[in-house]
Amino acid sequence: MDKDKLLEEIIKSNEEMLRHFTDTSNDLLESIQNHQSKLFEVNIKLDELYRTKNVYHPSTNSRKNVFSPLIKLNENDEKNNAINAQIDDLKIVKQTLEAKIATEESKIKAISEKLSSLNSAKKAINNLRTLIEDTEEEDFDGFQFLEEEEPAVPENQKYGTNILMLDAFDKTYIGTILDTRIKAEIENNSHRLDMLSYLISSDPEIARSTAEEISDQLDKTCDSIDSLLTHINYNFNADQSIWVLLDDFVTNNRDLHPECVLEADIKCPDPDIHLSYEKNIALMNLLDIMFDNIYKHSNANQIKFRLTVTDKNIDVTINDNGIGISKNYYQKSPWYSNLHRAHGLIYLLDGELNISGSKKNGTTVSFNFPR
Structure with missing residues (x-):
């Protein structure tokens, strides 16, 4: 591999790791602040309950002061027991929150160490880049060592390896989202429900606010699940005719991206033509990739999309009026792009x-494949 390309890969990986750990640290800090706010509320409630409890002697019907009402022994004991039960519940909530704060602070400390190492690595990489550039600018006299060329990799082996890597990447991506986002959101909601069960009777206003937080988090969890389902094409009906699939595709893109004018020219001799299941999926994946790239990177406001179905081939051309694309885009893009x-x-x-x-x-994209 060319040393410049190798260096770029290292720099890109380093930046991705820095962003990942920085985002994780920020999320943990936000979570700690939420826990601390709830802990503050719990401490206030505990203080109120202790003061309420001290108004009466738990085992006598004598009053603490002349303004205290006369209460029978059994009524006094019943009130005292109820207050003690609320105090015990709040103590459990308090211990849970304190444990979470301690755990997340420990995680932030570990992440800070990783960020420090990554920043040091970033400085070292920049120094290495400067050293390489300085070395390349020098003129050498005398011997020059010849590097052995790497043997050419057959096309089928190159693409086969990349396809296997992409499959592993997809599974890792889905597993990561399930573990770090969806599972974490479910656990957070579980803890909020623990708090809610107490707050319903003790503080309806905060209980209502907590219920709204849980509802918002459940919406986010559903969004995460929908995103994963889209990623694996779970809701895609590949048994439809190619005309119906393309009509839905164009309509959805126009609805989702009104800022970009989409001109579509679909030439299909028979609206009932069906491609094979796997080719329908592949075609729609290719269109999703190309259009997604336009929306994210091209700054275009117009797309011309032409697809022609012939007896032998599917021919597609997509042109946008954006900023274009680098000639060596394939070398610059990461393997999982x-x-x-x-x-x-x-x-x-x-x-x-x-x-x-x-x-x-x-940018103009054209591709074709046999029917």
Whole structure:
């Protein structure tokens, strides 16, 4: 691998790790602040209950002061027992919150150490880059060592390996979201429900606020699940005709991105034509990749989409009026990027893919594969 490309990969990985741990640390800090706010409320409630309890002697019907009402022994004991039960419940909540705060503070400390190491690594990488650039600018006399060229990797092996890596990447991505986001949100809601069970009787106003927080978190959990289902095409009906699939695709994109004018020209001799299940999925994945790339990176406000179905092929051309794309985009993009995924899909379909662009003409994507 070229040393410049290798260095870029290292820099990119370092930046991704820095962003990941920084975001995680910020999330933990926000969580600690929430726990501390609830702990403050619990301490206030405990203080109120202790003061209420001290108004009466728990085992006598004599009053603490002349303004205290006359209460029979059994009534006094019943009130005292109820207060003690509330105090015990709040103590459990308090211990739970304190334990969570301690755990999350420990995690932040560990993350801070990692961030320190990553920042040191970033400085070292920058120094290494400077050293390499300085070395390349020098003129050497005398011997020059010849590096052995790496043996060429066959195309089928290159794409096959990348497809396997992408499959592993997808599974890791889904597992990470399930573990770090959805599972964490469920656990947080479980703790809030513990608090809510007490607050319903003791402080209805805070209970109502806590219930709203739980509702908001459940909405976010549903959004995370929907995102994963979309990622794995769970709701995609690949048994529909190609005309219906493309009509839905164009309509959805126009609805979701009104800021970008989409001109569509679909030429299909028969609206009832069905592709095979796997080719329907591959085609829609390719279109999702290309359009998503336009919306995220091109700054375009116009897209021209043309798809032609012939007896032998599916031919697609997509042009936008955005900022274009680098000629060496494939080398610059990480192996798990959507553009690498598109190349892998086209290879599996035994098709062809061409992507070109410039600041003047935007980006043009054309691909085809056999029906």
